[in-house]
Amino acid sequence: MQLGAIETGFVFLLAVLGLIAPLVLIASLAERARGFAIALILSASIAGCLVAVFSFLKEPALLLELRWVTPFSFSLTVDRLSAFFLLLVCSVAIPVTVFGVPYFNFHYSEARRNWTWAFFSLFLLSMIVVVTASTGFAFLMGWELMTLTSTALIVVEGDSEDRRHNVLIYLLMMHAGAAAVATAFFLFLPHSDSLDFSALRLAGATIPGGLRAAIFVTAFLGFGAKAGLIPLHLWLPRAHPIAPSPVSAMMSGIMLKTAVYGFVRFAFDFLAGGPWWSGYAVLVVAAATGLLGILYGISEHDLKRLLAYSSVENMGIIFLGLGTSLVFVANHAPLGAALALTAALLHAFNHALFKSLLFLGTGALSHSAHSVNLNELGGLQERMPLTGTAVLVGCCSIAGLPLFNGFISEWLTFRSFLAGSTLLNSKADVVLPLMVGVLALIGGLAAACFVKAYGVAFLGRPRSARAEEATEAPFGMRLGLLLLAAGCVFIGIFPGILLRPLVALVQGLVPGAGVPNETLSIARVIPWIALLIVGVSSSVALLRHKKRMARTWACGLPGLSSRMEYTSTVFSKPIRFVFARVYRPDRKIEQQPSDHPYFPASISYRSVRTTSYERALYRPVVDSIVSQALRLRRLQTGNIQVYLLYIFLALVSLLALLRFQ
């Protein structure tokens, strides 16, 4: 295993994250040692980015063989797809680490900080192992370690009763998902001798239809559970909000993308498209995920739950792209497939950037305003200008507005739907264009949701004393936020820099695909539009400069108070009213009567969303299993004669079986 420059970088990355950083952290007590370990983690992430970029260009993919160590073959390869996701993981890890240093210093005690950073580096390592694994054993090991380390990071935060319930749901769903992924891997075995990705690729071609469908379904279920697609999204709005903000940024930003990586690796690399109906299945689930995700997100007023639901929505959009690409592959239209896959992967990268930016923003809010409940914030743009601007960039990107990176990938997804109309010989030419409507609705609702999120949190009057005295976040936090915001804007205006390598990567995955010209046209026109908008707005800004302060007109009342402002619950009221069927709200209005005949002492209004997946889907399953177990427990009666009866019955039944066989 000759160690070229890239290999040494990669080994350095693994060694630091896996061994050196955790050991130094757990063993060390001094502040200096922890600083050194964090610097190591940061340098490892930077090394990761460099390894990703260089190995993207190097033709023979980098291969790190650990077969001689582990009982089963364990090797890591950084081919083009892995390099892209490795870049995603490491490039988001840098700002999150930078943000994490001040955040954890303020929030955690000495010992807890050590443990958090140790698990943080192991969490990062597990994700890198997942995206660069090139054997089934390595992938599954990384996959389960990812869940374990993220749970450890959540549990280090604290252990109240409902946190335990949420962590339990998270663990159970992740384990069930991992079992599905393992099944998907193992189903290859009848046709391939080992679980190395190369063997799986070969086997993928010769697998008969039935098994191919089974592999696709289990892979889709397994990775769908990790991605948070609708029926399996239950854990996402429960696990992300209770994790510390940098960790939920990592979980939402990167961990969800490992599910996309896994699905792409299975659907495109191994199965080369999967059964013919695979695209439609993915489209249906993705559309439901996108729509319901954002609709649940709009009604939330805890910022972290809102962001968690918006992650569900964005995963819906990514899988819309993947579904379209699968439809194209099924209809043998490689160009369209390349376009849709590029859109999906780019949206994965964009979502990693702006979602971690928004979660870090929430971290900054919880640090300085000590609350993430939208109804208690307000007027923070004045008090935290830099954080505010960064979060504004994040909100614009996630709403998919031009000049920001969200728009580029949504635009490409729109164009891939439109390209679907050229598939004349299948139903796709109607289904795909109609998907434009679905994605437009999702985009519109997302814009409304994040107008509310940013507007209520940062603009207008502070709604609580805590928001009143909020001060700007420390430098480390602001640096992290600005790095990500810069990333969002840069990709938004110069998408070519990411689109060219992405198209090269996609041509590897979709055989026979040329360069979709949409990727070139957008890369040409967007800079001009950016120039035009910035030019016009700056020139007009120069023309008007006279400004005078004047109190807002309050219809003659003495003065406006923050209670007169629109809170987040009210802001989403029209949309909640229109989509009432999705929420089935149960509304409670209580009035405290007072001595005055006309004016009650106080009126409180409470509207709770009653559609709960846990009650409708998961509770019955768990209850039936537990009732079976209780029935079985009654068999253990405690009476020795019954035990002996069991043995004799077993013996007699076996003898009878033998007799009549």
Add this chain to the structure above:
Amino acid sequence: MDLIGIASGKVLSSFSVFLFLTVLLLAVARRISTSILLFSLQSAVITAEVLATAFQEKLPEAYIVGALVLVIKVILIPRAFFSLTKRLRTVRDVKASTTPAQSVFAVAAIIYLSYAAVHSYGQAVHVPDDALAAAVSLILTGAFLMLSRKKALMQMLGLLVLENGIFLAALITTFGMPLVIEIGIFFDILIGLLLMGIFTFRINDTFEHLDVSKLRRLRG
């Protein structure tokens, strides 16, 4: 000399009838002492069987095994049982969970079943049917006794009847295992009984009764 030959031939052909008799009597026995006596009678019949086959098949080892069976199962174990029942001072009743009529019906069914089971294997092993049937019925009756009798001592007795059945089956089909193995098995049975005795004393001290079906604290 052929007198012994004739006697051994007689024993070989007719011992299964005696065994069936003891099995039926065991089913109806009400008191522990009668059950113990029946067990020793049963063991005596088996000793005779062992000695007869030893004589017929000219196997010197079988004589030692026969002596062992005689000493342990006919004399030693019943005496130990009687001293145990005396020392434990418990009600001498067998505390059966099935009425005598039901027990007899069950044993009859067992005998029929053993004949049916043996029929298919009998010719594969070309051994007289009723001998093997007697062994199998002993096994099944031992099992039935353990299932239906609630007394700890009776469970031990059921176990011994079961082991008698297995020993007899081994004897009939293969004229006995190598000597060391037979001795080892007897040694194990003896120690097993010793331990069961210890446990019965402990049950008696802790629970003041020997009713096994009441031991139901460990559930779920």
Add this chain to the structure above:
Amino acid sequence: MLLLLPLAIPFLGAGLLLTFGNPLRATRAALFLGVLEIASVAAVIWQVHEHGELREGPYLRVDGLSSFFLLVIAFISGLVLVYASGYLRHMGEGRFSSPRWFYALVFLFLFTMVSVCLAANLGFLWIMMEATTLASALLVGFYNTEGAVEAGWKYLIVCTVGIAFALFGTIVLYLAAVKAGMSPNDALDWASLMNVASRAGFDPHLLKLAFVFVLVGYGTKIGFVPMHSWLPDAHAEAPTPISALLSAVLLNCAMYALMRYDAIVSRSAGPAFSHSLLLTFGALSMAVAGLLILVQRNLKRLMAYSSIEHMGMIAIGLGLGGPLGVLGALLHTFNHSVAKSLLFFGAGNVRQNAGTLRMEAIRGISRTMPQTSAALILGGLAIVGLPPFGLFVSEFAILSAAFTQARYFVAIVFLIVLSVVFGGFAYHLSHMLTGEPSPGHEHSTLIPSEWLAMGLAALCSLLFGVRIPHLFDVVLREAMRVLR
């Protein structure tokens, strides 16, 4: 001559230990004897590695498979002795329940288990298996409480009945061998049976009958589901070191015996019959034990049911056969033993500190007993088969074997039960670890012997998840060659 050493040391040691009145000297003597025993077993394994097979008279023989199980017994009993030396400081001075009686019985129990692995003759194997039951019966009932006596009685009666059927199975096999023309005194010798099996015309019907009886017999000792009822009571009521020995070592010896018979039957009458039976019982045990884990109230009963479930997995591994299946089964035996002993040690500490094993009453142990809860977490993660630990590797092997042979039903049951058990363990452990510690528990840390035992077990489980040591790998390969 070398083969007699591993037998003589525990046997004579047991007698010797009885003379040590003072508990401290008894512990030190026991540890010394333990070291001697491990050294002798290591010597035997080294010899087997040199010469492939060791024979001592008609009744003692060691080949690759038995040396593997000897390794497991030596390692785990070493851990248990180290843990017991610290654990016994709480033991009172009863007539039978004093440290010297405890150590004597433990070494007697060890003697019986080692002799099971050394048995060449299947009859001798049965005798020693019955002896293990007898030796451990007193240990199960050691505390002389109501529960212990009841558990002891049930253990003794149910296992003896089970073993009696195994005797009948051995006799039928002996009959089949004699009918096939083998001489009486090597009709039960495993080695000669094996090399005769493929050629001679054993009557397949008799062999199947023998295997059925043996499966029910030794299955009772292993704890396959219909015959498992004694296991939770015995393992929960016994003192912790003993339940560790029972769960982690005794079950393996019974599995070892079953492996011997499975080898003979599958070589002569073809693997279809015996393997399908193993698969059925394995899957049944996993499913029922997996479900029961969800609703357990007592911590050690939870561990006992998890042992039944893992024995089911090993049976499935054996039932699948082939290089991967057997590798998975053997590796699983070792990994399970290590992880289960770690869990039992943790449970023992919890019992000492919390005074009870009812899981509702145990809360907040992560605050009162940080090291023990760390051990429980590591053990819990290992036992549910999560990656960094050895059990993940062996389950990976078994699942690969299952899928390679396209046995989808067994594989799906395997995976579903894994998830259900993971849910059960996560629920129970999280319940115990979190929450407010109830008033009675005071803060407690581990004493050096517990540190050594638990640390070693955790480290070993982690090590086997990443890299199987070369020495162990060699023994494992030889064991697999024997079974093929």
Add this chain to the structure above:
Amino acid sequence: MSIVIDVLQAAMLILGAPLVRGIIARLKAHLQRRRGASIWRPYVELFKLLRKEDLVPPTSSAVFRLAPLALFAATICMSAFVPVVHASALLGSRGDFFLLVYLLALGRFFLSLGALDGGSAFGGMGASREALVSSLAEAPLLLGLVALAILASRTDISGIVTWTLAQNIFNISAVHILAFASLAMVTLAETGRMPVDNPTTHLELTMIHEGMVLEYSGPSLGLIEWASAIKLQAMLALLVSLFAPWGMASNSTLGALVLALLFYCVKLGVLLVLLSVIESAVAKLRMYLVPDYLGVASAVSALAVIFTTLVKR
């Protein structure tokens, strides 16, 4: 040469916008038997506002002053896409209609933020209603344009216009009619005209667009009014060029351009008359009927997309 024409086209759209609004006001006045103000009044109003000073609430942040700029810039950029007299617009051939729609969304996004920053209840009310209306309006708008794009198998607006130019006037397919209907309904909702929102109202509870701009004054208000006028004309010009482009100049000779301008004015006049008739005849929809209105628009546009498959094959 074509660049000059495109810039002129854009300038015409931008500068002509207040005139369109003035004409509509004048037409409505006549319909209601009033004399109405002169059609040039919006210009006067605009210059007045641009000269005044900007009143800013103390509690608002920089976003309050940034919002009108962003809205104005986005609308200017949007107007560069729409061909008026000549098929190719400034950015018409390079960008496509998705870009156009999302530029509108950019402007709206910042206007809503500006409204929230005002700190009064009406800003919030206007923003939340705008959020509902615009999120529901985007789908039919895009679907209608997609239907046309599928027919023309081109996505850039100039491409669609040149394709429609090539068709003769009489083989209007069902898709065109459905697409026109849905786009017209969405234009009314998008530009805040009568059935969805009353542009001339002062009753806080009913207004959407007006509610958002209550806090603004001086140049900011001027920019916002101008931007909404430009948006109105651009949308109308889009309707005209996409569905009735005949008469547009094929070559860039002066005569053809003047003739095309004449045709455009006539077509626009027809639309303006239609618009003022609607605004005078129809009452404003109740707030929670707007989603049904937009639901009809989306259904119609979805039908248009489905019919494209029949037409194409």
